[in-house]
Amino acid sequence: MTAMATSFPTIDRRPRDGLAVAGLSKRFGGNEVIQNVSLAVAPGEVLALVGPSGAGKTTLCRMIAGLESPDRGSCHLAGQDVGAVAPGDRRVALMFESYALYPHLTVRENITSPLQARSRGRLAEGVKEAVDQLLTLLEIAHLGDRQPVALSGGQKQRVALARALVQNPSALLLDEPISHLDAKLRHKLRGEIRRRLSGKDHPSIWSTPDGLEGLSVGDRVAVLAEGRIEQIGTPEDIWLRPASIKVAKLFGDPPMNVLKGELHSQGEMSFFRGPEVSIELPPSLAARAKSGADRGVYLGVRPGALTLAEVGAPAGVPAQVYSNEAFGKHSIVTLRTGAGDLVKIKQKDHVALTLGAPVSFLYGAGEFFLFDGKTGSLTT
Amino acid sequence: MATVEFQSVSKRYQPGTPMAVIDLNLVCQEGEMLALLGPSGCGKSSTLKMAAGLEELTEGEILFGGVPVSRLPAGQRNIAMVFEDYCLYPNLTIAENIDFPLSVRGYSKAVRKERVDEVLAMLGLTDMADRKVHDLSGGAQQRIAIGRAVVRDPALILFDEPLSHLDGEQKIHLRAEISRLQKSRGVTSILVTHDQTEATAMADRIAIMRGGVLQQVAPPSRLYERPANIFVANFIGEPPMNLFPASVSAVVGHIDVPILAATIAVGDERRRMLEARQTRDLVVGLRPEHLIVETVSADRSVNAIIRYREPRGDADSLVLEILNRSGDTLVAELPGPTLFRAGDGVHLRIPAERMHLFDADTEFNLELDK
Incomplete structure (x- = not known):
């Protein structure tokens, strides 16, 4: 690496401009896994990168770290184009989803290994204290002298996380950093790590398939689907104005119900007509119905906006109980409609229901989202 | 179909190392889905492996339908397993994958066809029966793996993550x-x-384990x-339950809560319970969704500022710093999105009837029998 380092421009100053990628594309064989991705992350900012597996999150992170080269597009770190900079000299800290721990090193040695590599074996003052602090934060202080083989999956993930957090990088990329931890630890680390990163002078990307985790940890959230950015916005933007069905389906436990149907208007009133349902739309969405053009749409309703009702309730949509899950503070009932659609209802209290029993449900005056019938984009 | 009973089961992997499972007594009822849940290293995977026959018991016995099986090899226990990485045969079709356990056991062609067709219908995969599995989504592959597990009606299915x-x-x-x-x-x-x-x-009941020791086994709503005990209280629920120290007050029927600088009335029933048990030091538990957060000060409310909002x-989950000397924090959960921002001042109230009371010494719930 030393011979290489002299032949490439290196980054040794503190980052001021954060991270910016523009028009990044990457093809593997016939698959374009990243398509024209542009985004910027400011120093001290955490960008949550949310997408299902296979969306291209890992490839994007690897290109920023310099481990894959893009077919097109640029990547700037601290104001400098790093297209020609070797991975080791970009000083990007990347936490691998697969952990990539050294099996022959102890937990502590694994964590300090990137610092050792940079300082040729001598560790700066304060490193030991920093490592101790991280081990305690991550609740693995008792494992410092063990080797990875003696660790569970969740423990390995925390070692990889500590190894990323101990560095002072030009950018920090965390690829699914807490996916294998239990809920209590995830809750603690979401808050603690996010606070820590907000005080840093480097940009951070936190990638996750879990939409709610993305909302919690990101100053902004970028949604990646099939290699394309679907939306970038604040957590509120993403929740209140999901740009497309793909975005809406990634956020919420359970995610939004989406039904296919058509818009109709009768005098002053406007309706959504789907298989065996007719729903009066609020005035905010009525203008769209009246315009008459392009009547095929998708209607989105969050599970919390639906209510369960007795068979034959006025305005109730008939359905059968498909499953019923109780979660302490709420329960999720899945219904199968006559048309075969599965509809999920989230309600505060748990009621005993027999699987297969006939019931009905009400749309009420809940919030509706209208998506274009062809593109799936939110219509406004 | 059968019950599964763990009788005083212990597991130690190597002499001199800590026990992975300690004196586990647990029954999984016939037809029941029992979940083993706990933090890493709690012994849940070791327990599963012993039931499967992939690990030997150090002590105790496991019975399927009353019959000891700890000396039976895995292949003779009539168990099916579903793993986290599906383990399907990529070059076989959906139907062939589901048929596999029947064909290796020499079932007749007619029985195989009938059972496979039934499972395909149940999974809604009839139309896709002849597709190869390798290009299917993870969810579809796992459904096939489950189909393969149920197709021969095993006595027990073990689901590993x-x-x-x-x-x-x-x-x-x-x-x-x-x-x-x-x-x-x-x-x-x-x-x-x-x-x-x-x-x-998914589970009818959940067994919570910690450090190899069973903590509680109960239906999910009961655990919630x-x-x-304090461990289960803190482990179940997201965000986790708030826990803070308290002691029986000099004011009759009240408890003192130092971090809130408050004295809270607990009602007659709890006063009698605390007296009968002669408890002095308590830990109070309060679920985040039960903490009341208000923007205007009310009688007996406690001042706090929002440290951050998730x-x-x-x-929305709010991490709240109580305005006292120690800077203790509580977590509240509110229907969202709220308009709160980090740094906002708020007022907190504790609904006494929502409090859980634990003995500070034993860490047991003082009202478990309720």
Whole structure:
């Protein structure tokens, strides 16, 4: 690496401009896994990168770290184009989803290994204290002298996380950093790590398939689907104005119900007509119905906006109980409609229901989202 | 179908190392889905491996339908397993994968066809029966793996983190699907997971383990509403339950809560219970969704500032710093998105009837029998 380092421009100053990628594309064989991705992350900012597996999150992170080269597009770190900079000299800290721990090193040695590599074996003052602090934060202080083989999956993930957090990088990329931890630890680390990163002078990307985790940890959230950015916005933007069905389906436990149907208007009133349902739309969405053009749409309703009702309730949509899950503070009932659609209802209290029993449900005056019938984009 | 009974089961991997499972007594009822849940290293996977016959017991016995099986090799226990990485044969079709356990056991062609068709119909895969599995989504592959597990009606299905490799909607969909299939087939099942949401969604009862020791086994709602001890209280629920010290007050029928600088009335029933037990030092538990957060000061409310806000879609979780000398924090969960911002001042109230009371010394719930 030393011979290489002299032949490439290196980054040794503190980052001021954060991270910016523009028009990044990457093809593997016939698959374009990243398509024209542009985004910027400011120093001290955490960008949550949310997408299902296979969306291209890992490839994007690897290109920023310099481990894959893009077919097109640029990547700037601290104001400098790093297209020609070797991975080791970009000083990007990347936490691998697969952990990539050294099996022959102890937990502590694994964590300090990137610092050792940079300082040729001598560790700066304060490193030991920093490592101790991280081990305690991550609740693995008792494992410092063990080797990875003696660790569970969740423990390995925390070692990889500590190894990323101990560095002072030009950018920090965390690829699914807490996916294998239990809920209590995830809750603690979401808050603690996010606070820590907000005080840093480097940009951070936190990638996750879990939409709610993305909302919690990101100053902004970028949604990646099939290699394309679907939306970038604040957590509120993403929740209140999901740009497309793909975005809406990634956020919420359970995610939004989406039904296919058509818009109709009768005098002053406007309706959504789907298989065996007719729903009066609020005035905010009525203008769209009246315009008459392009009547095929998708209607989105969050599970919390639906209510369960007795068979034959006025305005109730008939359905059968498909499953019923109780979660302490709420329960999720899945219904199968006559048309075969599965509809999920989230309600505060748990009621005993027999699987297969006939019931009905009400749309009420809940919030509706209208998506274009062809593109799936939110219509406004 | 059978019950599964762990009788004083212990496991130690190597002499001189700590026990992985300590004196486990647990029964999984016939047709029940029992989840083993706990933090890493709690002994849940060791327990599953012993039931499967993949690890030997150090002490104790495991009985299937009353018959000891600890000396039987895995292949003779009539168990099916569903793993986190599906383990399908990529070059076989969906139908051939499901048929595999029947064909290797020499079932007749007619029986095989009937059973495979039934499972395909149940999974809604009839139209896709002849497709190869390698290009299917993870969720679809795991459904096939489950089909392969149920097709020969095993005495027991062991699910080892079946949803770990799936994301978002697939996970939410499949957990409902597994629970429906398991219920409709009535097959006794044990599920190991690190994810309490999965356990809650799928299991009839959950056994919580910690350091090899069983802490509590109960239906999910019972664990949530009446956790047996502080560990379970703090482990179940997201965000976790708030826990803070308290002591029986000099004011009759009250407890003193130092971090809130408050004295809270507990009511007659609890006063009698505390007197009868002669408890002095307590730990109070309060679920985040039960903490009342207000913008205007009310009688007996406590001042706090919002340290940070975590948007969670239809809920916001707020980390609140109490304005006292020690800077203790509490977590509240409100229907969201709220307009609160970090740094906002708020007022907190504790609804006394929502408090859980634990003995500070034993860490047991003082009202477990309620």
